[in-house]
Amino acid sequence: DAKTTQPPSMDCAEGRAANLPCNHSTISGNEYVYWYRQIHSQGPQYIIHGLKNNETNEMASLIITEDRKSSTLILPHATLRDTAVYYCIALNAGNNRKLIWGLGTSLAVNP
Amino acid sequence: EAGVAQSPRYKIIEKRQSVAFWCNPISGHATLYWYQQILGQGPKLLIQFQNNGVVDDSQLPKDRFSAERLKGVDSTLKIQPAKLEDSAVYLCASSRRGSARVNSPLHFGNGTRLTVT
DSSP states (O other): OOOOBOOSEEEEETTSOEEEEEEOTTOOTTEEEEEEEEOTTSOOEEEEEESSSOEEOSSOEEEEOTTSSEEEEEETTOOGGGOEEEEEEEEEOSTTOOOOOOOOEEEEEEO | OOOOEEEOSEEEEOTTOOEEEEEEOOTTOOEEEEEEEOTTSOOEEEEEEETTEEEEOTTSOTTTEEEEOGGGSOEEEEESSOOGGGOEEEEEEEESSOTTOTTOOOEEOOOEEEEEO
């Protein structure tokens, strides 16, 4: 599975868009990009995933570059409740898939 | 739907004692996972069950850790004897389909925070 690289921390003003980058330059053709987040003292929460196309759901948008070497998770209107650690994971679609968690990005949404 | 339930929420034990954690996954979820999360790190998979069979336990320290999932529903994770380095949050997760299904996100419980003194 490809390794992902994320900035250790980011800040965002409440109400503004939060753009969280992830680098996965060694990603292979059958590896999906998954995003989870973990709010303090809670278990991780699934946000979104994608393969090649951009994806959007009620929580966020995922923008994947054409070469698939990087992606950006966008929280369109960040709130204080979005303060969390955000994990970007490249996941092989094969039979032995296993989520390999890095250190993630600690996002602080400020009032 | 009800989420993944774990108990206890917190546990403090002395080294060399034993401890057990319990997990009730989301109803109908075939796959169950136990993760260990040390402070400041991402979760690390300990064991994965598909129904009541083990799919992956390659990172489970089998000399002291054991897990079972009787009847393919609830699961328990045990540590005996505990060491100081076992202090961590133990997370249980479940997913609807098996490991080959990419589009089956994991649903996590809030974990058990274990402190070994």
